[in-house]
Amino acid sequence: xxxxxxxxxxxxxxxxxxxxxxxxxxxxxxxxxxxxxxxxxxxxxxxxxxxxxxxxxxxxxxxxxxxxxxxxxxxxxxxxxxxxxxxxxxxxxxxxxxxxxxxxxxxxxxxxxxxxxxxxxxxxxxxxxxxxxxxxxxxxxxxxxxxxxxxxxxxxxxxxxxxxxxxxxxxxxxxxxxxxxxxxxxxxxxxxxxxxxxxxxxxxxxxxxxxxxxxxxxxxxxxxxxxxxxxxxxxxxxxxxxxxxxxxxxxxxxxxxxxxxxxxxxxxxxxxxxxxxxxxxxxxxxxxxxxxxxxxxxxxxxxxxxxxxxxxxxx
Numbered sequence: 001x002x003x004x005x006x007x008x009x010x011x012x013x014x015x016x017x018x019x020x021x022x023x024x025x026x027x028x029x030x031x032x033x034x035x036x037x038x039x040x041x042x043x044x045x046x047x048x049x050x051x052x053x054x055x056x057x058x059x060x061x062x063x064x065x066x067x068x069x070x071x072x073x074x075x076x077x078x079x080x081x082x083x084x085x086x087x088x089x090x091x092x093x094x095x096x097x098x099x100x101x102x103x104x105x106x107x108x109x110x111x112x113x114x115x116x117x118x119x120x121x122x123x124x125x126x127x128x129x130x131x132x133x134x135x136x137x138x139x140x141x142x143x144x145x146x147x148x149x150x151x152x153x154x155x156x157x158x159x160x161x162x163x164x165x166x167x168x169x170x171x172x173x174x175x176x177x178x179x180x181x182x183x184x185x186x187x188x189x190x191x192x193x194x195x196x197x198x199x200x201x202x203x204x205x206x207x208x209x210x211x212x213x214x215x216x217x218x219x220x221x222x223x224x225x226x227x228x229x230x231x232x233x234x235x236x237x238x239x240x241x242x243x244x245x246x247x248x249x250x251x252x253x254x255x256x257x258x259x260x261x262x263x264x265x266x267x268x269x270x271x272x273x274x275x276x277x278x279x280x281x282x283x284x285x286x287x288x289x290x291x292x293x294x295x296x297x298x299x300x301x302x303x304x305x306x307x308x309x310x311x312x313x314x315x
Contacts, residue, residue: 013039013041013042013096013097013098013117014039014041014042014043014096014097014098014099014100014113014117014172015042015043015045015094015095015096015098015099015100016034016042016043016044016045016099016100016102017045017046017047017085017088017089017094017099017100017101017102018030018044018045018046018047018088018101018102018103018104019046019047019048019049019076019081019084019085019088019103019104020046020047020048020049020051020055020059020076020104021048021049021050021051021055021076021081021084021104022051022052022053022055023051023053023055023058023104023105024051024053024054024055024058025105026104026105026106026218026220027055027058027059027104027105028058028062029107029142030102030103030104030105030106030107030108031044031058031059031062033106033107033108033109033110033216034102034108035062035065035066036108036110037108037110037111037112037113037114038110038111038113038114039113039114039117042070042100042113043069043070043071043072043096044066044070044071044072044102045071045072045074045088045091045094046059046071046072046073046074047074047075047076047077047084047085047087047088048073048074048075048076049076049077049078049081049084050075050076050078055104056073059071059073060073074087074088074091081192082189082190082191082192082195083186085101085168085192086181086186086187086189086192086195087186089101089178089181089182089192090181090182090185090186092182096175097125097174097175098116098117098120098172098173098174098175099172099173099174099175099177099178100113100116100171100172101168101169101171101192101193101196102169103167103168103169105218105220106169106215106216106217106218107138107142107215107216107218108214108215108216109213109214109215109216111214112214112215113172115210115212115214116131116133116172116210116214117172119131119208119210120172120173120174120208123174123206123208124174125174125175125176126176127176127204127205127206128173128174128176128177128179128180128200128203128204128205128206129173129174129176129177129200129205129206129207129208130171130172130173130174130177130196130197130200130205130206130207130208131170131171131172131173131208131210132165132166132167132170132171132172132197132207132208132209132210133166133170133209133210133211133212133213133214133215134147134148134149134150134151134166134170134209134210134211134212134213135147135148135166135167135169135170135213135215135216135217136213136215136216136217137216137217137219138216138217138218138219139218139219139220140218140219140220142216142218144216145219147213148166148167148213148217149298149299150211151165151166151209151298151299152298153296153298155197155201155207155208155209156201157198157201157202157268157271158271158293158294158295158296159201159295159296159297159298160194160197160198160201160202161198161250161253161271161272161275161293161295162250162295162296162297162306162315163297163298163302164191164193164194164197165197165207165209165298166193166197166209167193167215167217168191168192168193168196169193169215169217170214170215171193171196173196173200176205177196177199177200177205180199180200180203180205180260180263181195181196181199183260183263184199184256184259184260184263187255187256187259187260188252188255188256189252189253189256190249190252190253191249194249194253195253195256198253198256198257199257199260199263201268202257202260202263202264202265202268202272203263203264203265203268204265204268238305241305241309241314242312242314244314246309246314246315247313247314247315250279250315254272254275254276257272258272271293274289274292274293275289275293275295277289278290278292278293279313279315280313283311286310286311286313287310287311290306290307290310
């Protein structure tokens with residue numbers, strides 16, 4: 001694969017990182033929405049995981065249009081979407097004040113970056129800070145079909161242990177938060193967005209959830225990870241929970257957190273170890289640990305599911 005490199009290494013305000021794989025159907029619209037951002041100080045880094053369609057041609061055309069300084073195209077590690085994103089965010093050559101994950105098939109509202117940066121700016125660059133938001137759901141033809149669930153409980157490590165607060169397609173974080181990810185390295189996790197939420201909250205960083213939907217989150221047959229809204233999606237996730245897939249995801253998160261233990265706040269190390277021990281003790285002890293740790297999900301139904309997951313040892 002030919003690699004497009006920027007003409008210089010100027011540090012942009014925002015580094016947008018995007019993983020692609022056979023993205024030709026929707027990629028051009030996503031790139032166009034990035035080009036239309038009211039915040040114009042950005043660079044785009046794309047890691048392609050071996051596309052066999054017209055994705056590379058679409059990227060090349062976009063690079064010619066916006067200028068080579070704007071875009072870097074890299075060969076992905078071919079280890080799944082999470083590994084692809086981690087290969088980008090853990091690449092020391094990518095330097096910016098803020099970092100944004102971008103999926104290949106969404107559409108950004110024009111003020112997505114500007115709004116997030118305005119909210120993050122007062123937090124400065126000394127302490128880790130991350131922005132995420134609700135999304136507007138659209139179908140394959142960009143017709144609006146609803147919104148992602150609106151979460152009202154505060155972000156926290158206790159929440160992150162059992163739930164990713166928001167999609168990576170909404171996440172923007174400062175250089176201090178990126179430093180945590182860079183130090184932790186390319187760990188073996190299921191989802192880069194859940195890992196980012198875990199690490200930032202576990203290390204005492206600030207997470208801001210915005211109820212404004214600045215991303216048009218496309219729902220289609222080839223979604224690797226879709227929204228959990230709707231009866232069919234809830235049933236699908238319940239089946240995954242019952243088969244033990246969710247517990248396996250938590251296992252991988254725990255292993256990654258233990259590797260990054262030196263970065264975590266002391267109180268969160270204690271919470272993590274209590275959570276680990278409580279997963280395999282007898283039933284009443286498990287329920288006691290659920291209360292002691294204060295772990296929670298964002299919705300009533302989510303917390304009912306968490307309760308039964310604890311009972312049946314599915315978490």
